[in-house]
Amino acid sequence: MSGGALRLAGLTRVHGTGSAPALDGFDLEVPAGSCVAILGPSGSGKSTVLRLTAGLDEPTAGSVHLDGVDLAGVLPERRGMAMVFQRPLLFPHLSVRDNVAFADRVRGVPRRTARRRAEEFLELVQLGGYGGRPARALSGGQEQRVALARALAAEPRVLLLDEPFSALDARLREEMHELLADLRMRLDPTILLVTHDHAEADTLADRVAVLDGGRLLQAGPMRALYARPASLTVSRLLGGRTEVAGVVRDGRHESPLGSLDLPAPVPDGPAVLVVRHEAVQVTTAADPAADAVGSAVRVRPRGLRALVTVEVTGDGGTTTVDAELGPGHDVAAGGTVGLRLPAGDRWVVPVDDAADDPVADGARA
Amino acid sequence: MTSTRRRPGPRGRAVLLVLPALVPVVAVVGAALTSAALLSLGLAPLVGEPRLSLDAYRDAAGDLGTGIGLSLGIAAAATFVATVVGLCLALAATAAVRRSRLLGALAALTIPIPHLVGAAAMGLLLADAGFLARLLGVDPSSWPPLVGGPLWAAVVAEYAWKESAFVALVVAGVLSSRAASYGETAALLGAGRWARLRHVTLPLAAPALGGAAAVSFVYTLGSYEVAALLGRAHPEPLPVLAYRLFTSIDLAARPQAAAVALTTAGLALVVVLLSLRALRRLAAER
Numbered sequence: 001m002s003g004g005a006l007r008l009a010g011l012t013r014v015h016g017t018g019s020a021p022a023l024d025g026f027d028l029e030v031p032a033g034s035c036v037a038i039l040g041p042s043g044s045g046k047s048t049v050l051r052l053t054a055g056l057d058e059p060t061a062g063s064v065h066l067d068g069v070d071l072a073g074v075l076p077e078r079r080g081m082a083m084v085f086q087r088p089l090l091f092p093h094l095s096v097r098d099n100v101a102f103a104d105r106v107r108g109v110p111r112r113t114a115r116r117r118a119e120e121f122l123e124l125v126q127l128g129g130y131g132g133r134p135a136r137a138l139s140g141g142q143e144q145r146v147a148l149a150r151a152l153a154a155e156p157r158v159l160l161l162d163e164p165f166s167a168l169d170a171r172l173r174e175e176m177h178e179l180l181a182d183l184r185m186r187l188d189p190t191i192l193l194v195t196h197d198h199a200e201a202d203t204l205a206d207r208v209a210v211l212d213g214g215r216l217l218q219a220g221p222m223r224a225l226y227a228r229p230a231s232l233t234v235s236r237l238l239g240g241r242t243e244v245a246g247v248v249r250d251g252r253h254e255s256p257l258g259s260l261d262l263p264a265p266v267p268d269g270p271a272v273l274v275v276r277h278e279a280v281q282v283t284t285a286a287d288p289a290a291d292a293v294g295s296a297v298r299v300r301p302r303g304l305r306a307l308v309t310v311e312v313t314g315d316g317g318t319t320t321v322d323a324e325l326g327p328g329h330d331v332a333a334g335g336t337v338g339l340r341l342p343a344g345d346r347w348v349v350p351v352d353d354a355a356d357d358p359v360a361d362g363a364r365a
Numbered sequence: 366m367t368s369t370r371r372r373p374g375p376r377g378r379a380v381l382l383v384l385p386a387l388v389p390v391v392a393v394v395g396a397a398l399t400s401a402a403l404l405s406l407g408l409a410p411l412v413g414e415p416r417l418s419l420d421a422y423r424d425a426a427g428d429l430g431t432g433i434g435l436s437l438g439i440a441a442a443a444t445f446v447a448t449v450v451g452l453c454l455a456l457a458a459t460a461a462v463r464r465s466r467l468l469g470a471l472a473a474l475t476i477p478i479p480h481l482v483g484a485a486a487m488g489l490l491l492a493d494a495g496f497l498a499r500l501l502g503v504d505p506s507s508w509p510p511l512v513g514g515p516l517w518a519a520v521v522a523e524y525a526w527k528e529s530a531f532v533a534l535v536v537a538g539v540l541s542s543r544a545a546s547y548g549e550t551a552a553l554l555g556a557g558r559w560a561r562l563r564h565v566t567l568p569l570a571a572p573a574l575g576g577a578a579a580v581s582f583v584y585t586l587g588s589y590e591v592a593a594l595l596g597r598a599h600p601e602p603l604p605v606l607a608y609r610l611f612t613s614i615d616l617a618a619r620p621q622a623a624a625v626a627l628t629t630a631g632l633a634l635v636v637v638l639l640s641l642r643a644l645r646r647l648a649a650e651r
Contacts, residue, residue, distance in 0.1 A: 056549055076552040083553045089546055093568040103554040106564060154554045 003190025097131030103154035290338025451532025579640035
């Protein structure tokens, strides 16, 4: 099985006259054999993208192309796409095996052949030997594996995944991530994945499209988005925690943190400095290489690491910077620490794109 | 000396909770069935000494035989039509593409209309000088004997009309919550409209459809007024036969009426048990 190339062009969906579009001029390329994630909060229109792609809803405008063919007017069952939803939706009247064999059966494949192939796909999702069980006799994780096997058995040109792992607990989700990575290596499917979890998008996808309010905010490889978010909204959706309001003058960002060099030329004017907490290094207050000195106001353990919020007071007010401490490294709440913000990890975004703009003394905690 | 007051366990509590509903049912139905049984077996005669005998059954045997066949036939035909029509209504009302509230409301409108009113309306519509015959300009002499005819067409039509709404309501209730998402899943696995109906929608609807059909069958089997109003004088379905015997001026016919009533109840019980077994088997398969 190998996937097809999907292209979405100007997809727009308005649910009712007068209402704001659920999706507004959405463009996306999903190359054959790749996995692209659409990342966005609830109500951002990301599931709408999948429904329009699958043909379950009609777009108000725009088109869906599979291997260069416009799919306008093509019924969902003829599009060569399969979808795994958040709920497994296994047919309750069929056994696990017959659920997986469903696509073959409706295609007219003889029962025996369809069942044999179903067993192969069950092996693929590590559920060999479960075929004879009733669909309801499985755990949540197993059900979702069967749903995945059922979708793969349909040999879709594009596999659509609508937050398929969000209802699973953390351990099961990790298992499913590994399984999907394994399936990608073996079968090379084209996958369009919808998620609200940036870590999941990072783990699974080659490229990510960030969607909010029905509009595409930014698309690209996840690392590039982490390092160079196009806006505050993107930075926040990707889990960015530090936002320092200030002004750019002559290629330097001036804020309570002081005057900091920027890695790329930026036009002068108000701008918010964003730095990933993973990139900030916490040192001693006496460290001559520290870019700023402040006091640790909050320390939250995260396994062997800890997330510390440092309050820095400087010219123009007070701000906070979040930093992730290395394993075993600890800081006492209330202690004074130095912060290094590596020049390559600094990035500024415009202030005017988010409703709740940060203020000089109140960056997000 | 200590006194221990035992609190009822969960099972005991459940029984206590059900009792208020169970007592009236057992009292009314139990008392009625018991007195009917005693009457039919000669143990509660109006005059004379009580004596165990099957005379009442023997005396009613001829009419009972034709009545059983007729009642089962009417119930089967009406239930079959009601099931097919009800299923179609439910499918149309819950179709993912065009969810029709109007259709659902129209189907449900039939439910509050009493059978007696329905029977009268059906009589006015289907009789040889009825509305339909006039509308179509057919002479009464060439109009088929739908009311009071040998095929019991008007009786079957009334039951089917009324019960189809019941079937539609029950099945639509089940389908509306599940059919859309399963239908979409099936469509994305390549199933066309007919394949979805055959492999997904019908199996999902089957338990509700079976249950509704069983209820409809048992109701039709034991219902009196429609068959009495729209049927012919002879042969009689079981409830009509029982009622006629019971209200006969010949008081000696009462044991026969009880025998017919008890036979009807027994038939209904057998149908309920069979359908419960079938439904349980259906549930076990899933």
